[in-house]
Amino acid sequence: xxxxxxxxxxxxxxxxxxxxxxxxxxxxxxxxxxxxxxxxxxxxxxxxxxxxxxxxxxxxxxxxxxxxxxxxxxxxxxxxxxxxxxxxxxxxxxxxxxxxxxxxxxxxxxxxxxxxxxxxxxxxxxxxxxxxxxxxxxxxxxxxxxxxxxxxxxxxxxxxx
Numbered sequence: 001x002x003x004x005x006x007x008x009x010x011x012x013x014x015x016x017x018x019x020x021x022x023x024x025x026x027x028x029x030x031x032x033x034x035x036x037x038x039x040x041x042x043x044x045x046x047x048x049x050x051x052x053x054x055x056x057x058x059x060x061x062x063x064x065x066x067x068x069x070x071x072x073x074x075x076x077x078x079x080x081x082x083x084x085x086x087x088x089x090x091x092x093x094x095x096x097x098x099x100x101x102x103x104x105x106x107x108x109x110x111x112x113x114x115x116x117x118x119x120x121x122x123x124x125x126x127x128x129x130x131x132x133x134x135x136x137x138x139x140x141x142x143x144x145x146x147x148x149x150x151x152x153x154x155x156x157x158x159x160x161x
Contacts, residue, residue, distance in 0.1 A: 011078060011099070011102050011143075011146060011147055011150060012102050012105060013074075014071075014074040014075065014078055014146060015102070015105065015106045015109055015139065015143060015146075016109065017070065017074060018067065018070065018071055018074070018135065018136070019109045019110075019112070019113060019136060019139070021066075021067060021070055022067055022113070022129075022132045022135065022136050023113065023116065023136075025063040025066070025067070025129075025132070026063075026117075026122070026125045026126075026129055026132065027122070029059050029060065029063070029125065029128070029129075030121070030122060030125060032055070032056070032059065033056070036052055036056060039052060040052055060128040060129050063129060063132065064129055064130065064131035064132055065131075067129075067131060067132045067135060068131055071135065075146055075149070075150075078146065078150045079149060079150055079153045081150075082150045082151070082153040082154040082157065083153050083154070083157045085154070087154070092151070092154060092155055095151060095154070096151070099147050099151065102143070102147065103140060103143050103144060103147065106139045106140055106142075106143035107139065107140045107143075109136075109139055110136060110137060110138070110139030110140060113136040113137065113139070114136075114137060117133075
């Protein structure tokens with residue numbers, strides 16, 4: 001069975017995956033930070049302490065790098081999916097209408113992120129993850145750019161092909 005015109009679902013999936021990946025990564029770092037002292041006490045080894053301190057130092061920058069890689073990879077996959085789809089050009093007009101709902105969902109996910117990290121337990125986390133924080137707080141603008149490029153690829157494919 002061939003599926004045509006799944007651009008909207010693909011874009012919504014990109015937004016949801018990025019938000020979930022970012023939030024889970026930041027909360028994972030918070031859990032790691034909370035457990036770090038207990039693990040050092042339990043292990044009582046200088047080598048283990050070095051490893052734990054190294055992990056504590058590298059985790060935020062590594063997660064930020066992974067967020068960018070996942071985001072760009074999903075964006076490229078969305079563009080390739082739009083180019084490879086055999087949807088009728090009339091679908092483009094319908095997608096323009098439906099995209100509004102995807103952007104509203106992205107805006108709601110961005111607001112959820114901002115409200116979650118206003119909590120006193122998590123309010124120091126965004127400063128440690130600058131790329132993830134920027135991406136998730138500007139979810140609407142990022143969504144417009146992603147959606148626009150994917151729709152442009154779809155329109156361009158229909159015009160050229």
